[in-house]
Amino acid sequence: MADNNDLQQEAAFPQRDLQLHSIGSYTLDLDANKHTSLEATDNEADYMNFIHGIVHEISTQGGRQFICNSMHTEVINIVSQIVNNDIDFSEVEAIADRLLRIEVEAQEKISRLGKQLHEGLLIISHITDRNVEKIIICKAETLSYIERTTFTQQDGFPLKKKIFKSVQITFDNDKNIEEIYVNDINESISKYWWDTFLELAKKYEDEENTKKAFSIIESKILNIIRKESNTDFWNLRNTTIHYFRSNEEFEIQDYIEKCLDGYVPEKEDLDIEKFALKARELPTKFVFDPQFSLVKKAITAKIKKTISLHESIDLVLKGEVNPGTIESARNGRQEKGIFIKTSTGFDEFGG
Structure with a gap:
């Protein structure tokens, strides 16, 4: 000693x-x-x-x-x-x-x-x-x-x-x-x-942590992103809801790595790294635990149901969508679009 x-x-x-x-x-x-x-x-x-x-x-x-x-x-x-x-x-x-x-x-x-x-x-x-x-x-x-x-x-x-x-x-x-x-x-x-x-x-029960963590991430990260890019807001909000509902445990660094670090924004000058750094400070600044067991029933937020793609085309979401199922894309002429992984849809459009 x-x-x-x-x-x-x-x-x-x-x-x-x-x-x-x-x-x-x-x-x-x-x-x-x-x-x-x-x-x-x-x-x-x-x-x-x-x-x-x-x-x-x-x-x-x-x-x-x-x-x-x-x-x-x-x-x-x-x-x-x-x-x-x-x-x-x-x-x-x-x-x-x-x-x-x-x-x-x-x-x-x-x-x-x-x-x-x-x-x-x-x-x-x-x-x-x-x-x-x-x-x-x-x-x-x-x-x-x-x-x-x-x-x-x-x-x-x-x-x-x-x-x-x-x-x-x-x-x-x-x-x-x-x-x-x-x-x-x-x-x-x-x-x-x-x-x-x-x-x-x-000190804080898991349900209280779950509600507060989601609310703070939404208000201090996602809603700020919404002011810069509505499309990126919805993408990240849906990914965040999926994270809270599909994981047993919350850990702030794990959330950042899975939801923010690998995300490629639709708006080219959207600084995702800035928001990732800000997210690391949230538990300390807004008093919730950086690690806890998630209570899934505490998340009542709904994934956006309908996204307008064109004046005659809407994308209807019936539930949570796993990350990677729908991705932004550009074709050879650098025209913006989305890519949806689906064998059924592929066959329907003459694949």
Whole structure:
């Protein structure tokens, strides 16, 4: 365990005022049902940079917001006492004990399904980030590899870090818990992590998140696009409705990649990248979670039924259309049109 009171990591984090006060790290061995504390000194630069990089990455993220069920639950009680200087930081070892016990139980349950938990490295840190005091708890990746000179198996930490699960707990000036953000590399946040281990409750329910996320995307992204291009508005609105109704989980970056990043606008100078960047800021600016389970019944928006193509031709949509079924196109004379994937229609028009 490294104790780095008031240690300024200016070289590692030049763009932020980030102080790392104390860091504890533990390997969890589920098979042996034991954890091992990793001791490191400041001169072990590569290892410390690995740890500090993870702490920095999590402290710059948001996440799904949770609230405490009680101030007397084990993890919440320990971190609160640490921030209030009521106990020594070494007491975080009880958090490692708790997670090991819970993960052993969780592994026994999922092993019947042929699944396995990532064991990884547990990191617990006490930091001050731009005058905000925080406790960060996370599981990061460890690797087993064959050393190329001795050809023996070794364990180590990857330079390109993978963070499996994390919780970021922020405190106000009176050292009371202010906000709690939880992240998970999986599509949905594992219940054993936020419920059994951390004993938290969701701040916003999934249905509330679903309604708000769609409403904000529509008003702050799609309706702005409508002012520039009505055709692109309808294309992206229909794609957005399809995303909300066809996926089990919402994640803001996944939405951007599937609905905005690959979209080729009808209006040639429509800056889709600008709207993608704006979409990334929506959860923070308008207070909804960037990751949650979608409640499909909460989306009552209708896909546009009839689109006028010509004074004598209308395109009638009877329901949701999968992306790629209808696409804009230009022929060899650079005349604009649409392409509809259909074998029936192809035969009807003499194909």
